[in-house]
Amino acid sequence: MSQTLQMYDPKREYNSHKESIDIAINNVLNHGLFINGPEVRELEASLKEYVGVSDCICVSNGTDAIKIALLALDVRNGDEVITVAHSWISTAEVIPLVGATPVFVDIDKETYNLDSSKLEAAITSKTKAIIAVSLYGQMADFDAINAVAKKYSIPVIEDGAQSFGATYNGKRSCSVTTIGTTSFFPSKPLGCYGDGGACFTNDLELGAKMRAIKNHGGIKRFHHKYIGLNARLDTIQAAILNVKLSYFDQTIEKRQACAAYYSEHLVCLTEKGFQLPVVKNNCTSVWAQYSILANNKEQRDNIVNYLKNNNVNAAIFYPTPLHKQECFQPWLNDTIEHVDSRLVVTNDICDRVFNLPCYGEFTREEQDIIIRLLKEFVRSN
Numbered sequence: 001m002s003q004t005l006q007m008y009d010p011k012r013e014y015n016s017h018k019e020s021i022d023i024a025i026n027n028v029l030n031h032g033l034f035i036n037g038p039e040v041r042e043l044e045a046s047l048k049e050y051v052g053v054s055d056c057i058c059v060s061n062g063t064d065a066i067k068i069a070l071l072a073l074d075v076r077n078g079d080e081v082i083t084v085a086h087s088w089i090s091t092a093e094v095i096p097l098v099g100a101t102p103v104f105v106d107i108d109k110e111t112y113n114l115d116s117s118k119l120e121a122a123i124t125s126k127t128k129a130i131i132a133v134s135l136y137g138q139m140a141d142f143d144a145i146n147a148v149a150k151k152y153s154i155p156v157i158e159d160g161a162q163s164f165g166a167t168y169n170g171k172r173s174c175s176v177t178t179i180g181t182t183s184f185f186p187s188k189p190l191g192c193y194g195d196g197g198a199c200f201t202n203d204l205e206l207g208a209k210m211r212a213i214k215n216h217g218g219i220k221r222f223h224h225k226y227i228g229l230n231a232r233l234d235t236i237q238a239a240i241l242n243v244k245l246s247y248f249d250q251t252i253e254k255r256q257a258c259a260a261y262y263s264e265h266l267v268c269l270t271e272k273g274f275q276l277p278v279v280k281n282n283c284t285s286v287w288a289q290y291s292i293l294a295n296n297k298e299q300r301d302n303i304v305n306y307l308k309n310n311n312v313n314a315a316i317f318y319p320t321p322l323h324k325q326e327c328f329q330p331w332l333n334d335t336i337e338h339v340d341s342r343l344v345v346t347n348d349i350c351d352r353v354f355n356l357p358c359y360g361e362f363t364r365e366e367q368d369i370i371i372r373l374l375k376e377f378v379r380s381n
């Protein structure tokens with residue numbers, strides 16, 4: 001039986017850059033500065049330049065990055081934070097964690113990102129922040145989102161966990177909002193070998209505050225100005241990321257080539273009502289995955305099962321919208337029926353989306369297997 005194709009295999013990239021990564025890890029093992037070592041400062045300087053912002057704060061993971069952003073913006077009990085319900089749980093779970101209420105807004109049916117035309121209606125006197133996710137590798141419509149936010153003087157956080165390296169009007173993800181956050185989870189476009197994340201900002205005061213919050217709120221030794229966290233990035237992870245950042249442009253190009261190959265060979269599916277990914281003219285995507293919409297839930301589930309039965313572990317990101325997750329029920333700002341009725345596109349996408357592996361080391365032969373299976377399925381169903 002052939003080997004199962006997974007959504008991501010971190011060993012492949014490691015094997016092709018093993019020598020430089022081993023050296024970087026060994027350097028840390030030898031100097032022993034496992035926390036706050038020089039590699040973390042080096043990474044922050046490089047990431048800051050890469051993204052094009054004034055400050056970068058490396059943190060423990062992408063979830064903590066959003067939590068730190070909310071804490072730095074003084075979001076607390078009684079506040080509302082607007083976000084989307086089609087995302088990984090992290091985007092919204094941090095909102096109740098700081099005591100605030102998540103207010104879910106619907107998404108765009110082409111990009112699956114926050115529908116900026118629905119944003120203004122969700123703003124109330126309690127709105128303290130907006131978290132817009134740049135899902136599947138493409139940035140949200142930040143000109144429109146920022147324009148509404150500016151009108152009401154509300155800060156915007158970009159959750160760029162899946163879009164690091166992507167551009168919007170030529171500007172990089174994590175550079176266009178009050179705070180940008182990302183994740184270096186292994187399967188992310190820029191992934192480390194454990195957990196990692198970062199916050200970005202052009203506001204130096206906010207940057208200093210986030211830097212303190214990630215380190216127990218301390219501004220100098222034994223002086224804790226803020227209630228903070230232990231949320232630092234390990235030096236070994238920083239060392240790995242320094243190496244991976246040095247060839248990140250090629251990583252992105254390879255991901256884009258992988259996506260282009262799917263789009264070229266799966267275009268026939270659109271005649272059968274499937275929707276392939278849409279990348280807006282002013283955007284580039286880093287293809288966290290390759291996402292397809294089936295015609296309905298039953299067809300989507302059958303396809304994913306068919307792929308699984310043929311040794312392809314396709315994924316469904318995300319089968320349940322966040323507003324329907326049990327943990328958010330006590331936190332909804334309205335009855336579940338009302339919230340649900342406003343999230344028509346979100347519900348529809350969660351029912352129909354499925355995701356294919358899309359990364360640099362995924363081979364054309366492997367893609368051909370998936371393409372053949374999808375065509376086979378469509379022909380015989």
Ligand SMILES: Cc1ncc(COP(=O)(O)O)c(C=O)c1O
Pocket residue numbers: 061062063064087088090091133159161162182183184185195196197
């Ligand atoms: C959209 C989104 N936000 C936040 C996160 C959280 O990142 P981490 O797993 O590093 O905490 C993820 C990671 O899966 C994500 O996909």
